[in-house]
Amino acid sequence: MRHILDRPIWSALDTVHADLAEGSERARRYPPSIVPFAAAADNTPESLEALEDLPEADETMLLVEAGPIAIPPGLVVVSEALAVQMVAERPHERIVDNRIQPLDQSDAEEMLALATLTKPGPFTLRAQSLGPFWGIKTEGRLIAMAGQRLRQTGFAELSGLCTHPEFQRRGLGTLLFRFVAGEIATQGETAYLHAYAINTPAIALYKSLGFRLRCEMNLRIVKRRA
Structure with a gap:
């Protein structure tokens, strides 16, 4: 039986983030102005065809799943990577x-601007549509x-963690990590996160902060076939 986090994008758009979903019962995505995530409900031909119909000609979509990601013939893979879910x-x-x-x-x-500089993952001006964010400022500057x-019933993804290079190695990232994890727990939800599998220092840090590896995740960025 599949875990609700095996297809985290689909399960988010089918539960807590259903009000943000574009598409149908076969395939859904977030509005591209929020985040380029999309997912098919399953690997049936009908769902894959619906996924194929989601992007415009100039749009890319990011797919994340625990198992192999089926790609319909009308889409082409732009890039792919292996991640882990913790x-x-x-x-x-x-x-406090x-x-x-x-x-x-x-x-x-x-x-x-901070996310563009530090590259914690896909980020847009409307990122706060997905959930709350917190920050640390110095002299009015976000550092x-x-x-x-992503949020599913009973789960919330800790994301967007970044520190300006001028202020790294001061424990600010660890502090915010623990803070957001605490806020998620206070909501009665379980915190989880994603990291690239090659980012072993980050994975080791997250383990030291009380997270365990749940599974490997496949990541693919796709677009319409020309």
């Missing part, structure tokens, strides 16, 4: 730290942030 082994304690503040839409451009991205 899940909190226990609920994290809630942290006056350096951490909630971010809102007025911070969106600065958040995008570190983290938040929630």
Whole structure:
């Protein structure tokens, strides 16, 4: 039996993020202005055909699944990678730290600039549509942030963790990681995350912070075949 996190994009768009979904009961995606994630409900020909119909000619979509990702004939793979999915082994304690503040839409451009600089993963001006974000500022300048991205019933993905290069190695990333994990646990949900399989230092850090490897994940970026 499949775990709800085996197809995390589909299960998010079929549950907590259903109000953001574009598509049908066969294939869905987030609005590209929020995040380029998409998924088919399963690997039946009908679902794969529906997935093929989702993108416009100039759009790419990112697919993430625990098993092999079936690609319909009308789509072509632009790039692919192996990732890992990690899940909190226990609920994290809630942290109170006056350096951490909630971010809102007025911070969106600065958040995008920080994400563009540090590359934590796909990020847009509308990232906060997926879940709350928090940050640390110095003299009004955003220097570190983290938040929630994919959400399913009982689960929330810790994502967008990044620190400006000038302020790294000061424990800010670890602090925000523990803070967001604590906020997720306070909601009664289990925190999880994704990391590239080759990023062994990050994986080791996440293990030290109470996360375990659940499974390997396949990642493919696709677009319409010319």
